[in-house]
Amino acid sequence: MKIHKEGYPSLLIVTLFAALVIGTGYYFSSSFSNPQLIESIAVVIGVVFFLIVLQFFRNPAVIVEQNEKHIIAPADGKVVVIEEVVETEYFNEKRRQISIFMSPINVHVNRNPLSGIVTYFKYHPGKYLVAWHPKASTDNERTTVVVKQPNTNTEILFRQIAGALARRICWYVKEGQPVMQGEEFGFIKFGSRVDIFVPLDAEINVNLEEKTKGGRTVIATLK
Incomplete structure (x- = not known):
């Protein structure tokens, strides 16, 4: 370890x-x-x-099975949100949101849910509401990353969101950078959350309250 x-x-x-x-x-x-x-x-x-x-x-060391159809969990934690929303920062259209809450006892390494090219990145300063608060996704300190698969042109957006205890978000990606599924893209110190926005036609493979393992749990399958 x-x-x-x-x-x-x-x-x-x-x-x-x-x-x-x-x-x-x-x-x-x-x-x-x-x-x-x-x-x-x-x-x-x-x-x-x-x-x-x-x-x-x-x-911990993680062995990742590469699959361009799979969206893997970016973090250890528990699924707290699965819902259809309008994503307004980048897509400006409906997407399926999956949110994973990381408690202080979870591993807080954040891993790329898919391989591709980072087409968008932005850091947002903000508040420190509890991570499960409905407005945490839009009001808290956070980063937004969009990765595009070269072969399918599918884009997935994911966010690191600070919580009440998380006072520092770390990231290791930038626009134009190629990333590999399962590799680290960041780290959040103490309790926090990650949101993933997938296409509406993607098959959701997890349920509310289900526990996830970063780099291993398949949370969605692309059509």
Whole structure:
């Protein structure tokens, strides 16, 4: 299990904090009737806090089966929205929206749902509403990416959306860049959400509340 590169600065801060908690416990333990208990509690708090943050930045290896008909989940999480909407930023027409909510315990690596060329990219500063809020998709800090398949000319739009805890969205793509299905295109720190907009005639392969695995779960099949 690898640790994602975005985690190194945070883990350094957490390590210093954990050391401070443990050091404080040892320093003040002599003031209590049971100093060993206080020291043990301080160690447990420091270690548990470090492990919680460490697991958040885990980056497991993923084997992706390439298929131009498949739209794969861009993230680990749970499907919270499947609905027909009018996408107004790029398509200006109806699309099927699939939204995946990532809790703090999910892997937060974001992966390309299909292979192709990035035809559109834009970063939007914004609010930090809870990720499942109906207006999070349009009001929160977010990125919008559109990838076009060269062979079929099919375009899929997907968005990274910050949540109440997510205060930094990271992305590794730009317009004109070729991308491969399943490769990383970004990372969102702490709880967040990804929206995917597929054609209306695409077959939806997931249900509400279903859990997804980034790079592995097929969420839709193109006609």
